[in-house]
Amino acid sequence: MDAVNKVINEDLQKERDKCKFNVAELTAFLDGGDKFTQKRREKENRVFSIQGLRDAVPDEYMSHKERYENAVRKAVIMHQTLGTLEDKTLTEYETARLALRATTSSAIFKENSPLMLHYSMFANVIEGQGDEKQREYWLKKINNMEIIGTYAQTELGHGTFIRGLETTAEYDPKTEEFVLNSPKLTAYKWWPGGLAHTANHCVVMAHTYSQGKSCGIQPFMVQIRDLETNMPMKGVKLGEIGAKLGFNTVNNGFLGFENHRIPRDRMLMKNSQILKDGTFISSPNSKLTYGTMVYIRVSILGTMANTLGRAVTIATRYAAVRRQSQPKPNEPEPQILDYVTQQHKLFIGIASSHAYYISCFWLWTLYHRVTKELAVGNMDNLAELHALACCLKATTSADAAVLVERCRLACGGHGYMLSSNLPQIYANVTAANTYEGENTVMLLQTARALVKAGMQVAQGQKVSPSMAYLADQSKMAKWDSSVDGIVKGFQKVAAGKVAACLASLQRHTNNGQSAEDAWNLTSVQLVAASEAHARVILLSVFKSEMDVQTLTLSGETRTVLFQLVQLYTIYWALEKVGDLLLPTTTTTYSVSICDTAMRCDGWMDETSLFEKSTIQTSARTGIAGLVLSGLVYDSAVYPELVHQSLTSWPLQ
Numbered sequence: 001m002d003a004v005n006k007v008i009n010e011d012l013q014k015e016r017d018k019c020k021f022n023v024a025e026l027t028a029f030l031d032g033g034d035k036f037t038q039k040r041r042e043k044e045n046r047v048f049s050i051q052g053l054r055d056a057v058p059d060e061y062m063s064h065k066e067r068y069e070n071a072v073r074k075a076v077i078m079h080q081t082l083g084t085l086e087d088k089t090l091t092e093y094e095t096a097r098l099a100l101r102a103t104t105s106s107a108i109f110k111e112n113s114p115l116m117l118h119y120s121m122f123a124n125v126i127e128g129q130g131d132e133k134q135r136e137y138w139l140k141k142i143n144n145m146e147i148i149g150t151y152a153q154t155e156l157g158h159g160t161f162i163r164g165l166e167t168t169a170e171y172d173p174k175t176e177e178f179v180l181n182s183p184k185l186t187a188y189k190w191w192p193g194g195l196a197h198t199a200n201h202c203v204v205m206a207h208t209y210s211q212g213k214s215c216g217i218q219p220f221m222v223q224i225r226d227l228e229t230n231m232p233m234k235g236v237k238l239g240e241i242g243a244k245l246g247f248n249t250v251n252n253g254f255l256g257f258e259n260h261r262i263p264r265d266r267m268l269m270k271n272s273q274i275l276k277d278g279t280f281i282s283s284p285n286s287k288l289t290y291g292t293m294v295y296i297r298v299s300i301l302g303t304m305a306n307t308l309g310r311a312v313t314i315a316t317r318y319a320a321v322r323r324q325s326q327p328k329p330n331e332p333e334p335q336i337l338d339y340v341t342q343q344h345k346l347f348i349g350i351a352s353s354h355a356y357y358i359s360c361f362w363l364w365t366l367y368h369r370v371t372k373e374l375a376v377g378n379m380d381n382l383a384e385l386h387a388l389a390c391c392l393k394a395t396t397s398a399d400a401a402v403l404v405e406r407c408r409l410a411c412g413g414h415g416y417m418l419s420s421n422l423p424q425i426y427a428n429v430t431a432a433n434t435y436e437g438e439n440t441v442m443l444l445q446t447a448r449a450l451v452k453a454g455m456q457v458a459q460g461q462k463v464s465p466s467m468a469y470l471a472d473q474s475k476m477a478k479w480d481s482s483v484d485g486i487v488k489g490f491q492k493v494a495a496g497k498v499a500a501c502l503a504s505l506q507r508h509t510n511n512g513q514s515a516e517d518a519w520n521l522t523s524v525q526l527v528a529a530s531e532a533h534a535r536v537i538l539l540s541v542f543k544s545e546m547d548v549q550t551l552t553l554s555g556e557t558r559t560v561l562f563q564l565v566q567l568y569t570i571y572w573a574l575e576k577v578g579d580l581l582l583p584t585t586t587t588t589y590s591v592s593i594c595d596t597a598m599r600c601d602g603w604m605d606e607t608s609l610f611e612k613s614t615i616q617t618s619a620r621t622g623i624a625g626l627v628l629s630g631l632v633y634d635s636a637v638y639p640e641l642v643h644q645s646l647t648s649w650p651l652q
């Protein structure tokens with residue numbers, strides 16, 4: 001691999017040499033400052049210099065068991081290495097900011113680490129739902145790897161519907177213990193990463209009973225394996241769930257209980273509590289458990305930015321080195337990157353990856369603020385944060401999966417090879433459509449907040465800042481193809497869709513349907529309204545954050561970043577041109593784009609938008625330079641696809 005990395009393809013080098021902006025400046029911008037770039041590089045250099053982290057044989061030629069064992073081996077080395085690099089000088093905010101740009105692990109594990117859940121959900125749930133004593137006791141053990149954990153919520157029978165979980169935890173005041181049971185097969189926990197063979201502890205979500213009454217779904221810290229022998233504890237049944245599209249080294253498992261007893265203090269009691277005598281004290285607000293889920297969803301935006309960035313880096317580099325066809329006789333075959341259709345496929349991936357980074361940092365800052373407010377009992381902004389995290393998680397993960405698959409197709413036959421890494425990246429990215437809240441369900445969560453806001457607007461009440469545009473629709477006078485104009489167009493589309501949902505809900509209830517049936521009958525429109533709202537947020541945040549954050553950057557760097565903003569906005573205007581032209585007359589505060597377009601200078605000019613988008617995509621020294629210059633990912637980490645695909649197996 002070292003020898004391969006040293007040979008830089010001539011075409012690729014030429015592309016890199018054409019780059020006009022300051023690569024270091026832009027890298028620091030994305031990292032959050034020079035200090036963070038330096039820290040990230042230190043970590044990457046240290047990890048990538050370890051010979052033991054390279055696979056002698058590619059994963060795909062190993063058995064399922066060998067792949068798992070290899071992943072455990074690498075996870076241990078990674079922990080030993082990164083453990084020693086932990087930087088105590090950074091604030092909590094800075095550590096998290098750095099983590100959102102972390103790509104080290106994805107370069108080492110093609111299908112993720114078996115310790116993935118230990119570092120993410122397991123540690124975060126203890127942090128967010130354990131009381132002070134529990135946090136102090138468990139987090140030390142977690143950080144020192146004295147215990148290895150995972151998070152078990154989903155069951156064979158239920159994933160989305162948490163109240164339907166069937167694992168039971170019944171409090172026995174005589175022994176001051178909980179008794180855990182899986183009364184039927186559908187009650188078995190199913191999916192948790194690391195559960196099959198790796199974890200010895202687990203946060204288990206269970207339907208809790210005390211004094212013969214239901215106390216709702218509560219989290220419990222449960223030891224599932226003996227720390228010496230790694231065998232299941234008495235009354236615990238464990239195993240592997242089998243081969244999957246991806247995530248095959250994550251060691252996803254199942255878990256059942258038969259009268260398994262745990263001490264009372266294993267219930268995580270920051271919010272709800274069960275006292276020694278069995279008295280249940282309910283959480284002051286059921287929404288308090290949102291925090292952990294929101295945090296993970298914010299981090300998924302960062303994962304989507306990184307994952308899409310990897311795919312589009314591979315595909316753009318490939319497009320620079322691949323030559324095909326001969327449009328002009330007697331001239332050499334062009335690089336496929338010269339074909340405008342190729343640029344159209346790839347550059348939106350580059351723009352989207354940057355849009356997700358920017359949105360992720362914006363949402364992270366909001367999360368940080370709301371968490372501080374929660375600590376002093378202020379829950380005013382929690383619902384808005386939740387609504388934003390749900391629709392942005394769903395929309396970015398859905399788009400990223402489509403764009404990664406497009407990158408794979410853009411590499412022709414080589415993209416079908418596992419050595420391109422694109423199939424594995426697709427398997428990882430598409431999983432995010434399901435985990436941490438299935439995407440349709442997430443969009444419906446945001447739709448509830450939109451419907452509520454729509455009703456408040458109709459009554460002249462104030463709504464949360466991210467939905468304030470719903471009340472502001474009468475002001476849009478005419479169609480305008482600028483970025484700000486297109487954002488306004490999307491606001492109008494979203495407002496129109498929300499209004500149409502309200503009208504549909506009303507119509508169904510007037511016809512005698514229950515509120516639940518009216519909701520179900522309107523749900524396709526509700527999902528569309530929620531996605532439209534997510535588009536408003538992604539487009540407007542990308543533009544407004546760039547306006548503010550790039551002020552100190554050089555002109556060349558600003559230019560290329562604003563090319564991305566413009567490309568992203570125009571791309572989505574063309575994708576949603578039907579929505580932008582659709583007359584929506586069902587609402588008093590919604591004026592149709594179609595009407596306004598016809599009333600002003602003429603019909604919305606689709607051809608000019610195509611031209612604008614093509615002009616943008618042909619600015620390839622700028623946009624392609626973002627990845628060709630090794631900006632998003634250092635070339636040492638992601639060797640050129642063409643070299644990899646031709647030489648990685650059999651190893652030369």
Ligand SMILES: Cc1cc2nc3c(=O)[nH]c(=O)nc-3n(C[C@H](O)[C@H](O)[C@H](O)COP(=O)(O)OP(=O)(O)OC[C@H]3O[C@@H](n4cnc5c(N)ncnc54)[C@H](O)[C@@H]3O)c2cc1C
Pocket residue numbers: 117151152153154155157158159160161190191192193247431434435436437438439440441444
């Ligand atoms: C790679 C991967 C890793 C995972 N890791 C973990 C883990 O570590 N720990 C863990 O506990 N779980 C984990 N999960 C499980 C994951 O959280 C669930 O799969 C997810 O919550 C969806 O639940 P489900 O599979 O039961 O799907 P379902 O909820 O059954 O969804 C199936 C379909 O029904 C639709 N649907 C369901 N409810 C509604 C509704 N109310 N309205 C409209 N449509 C609805 C959905 O949109 C979907 O189309 C993982 C899953 C994957 C794929």
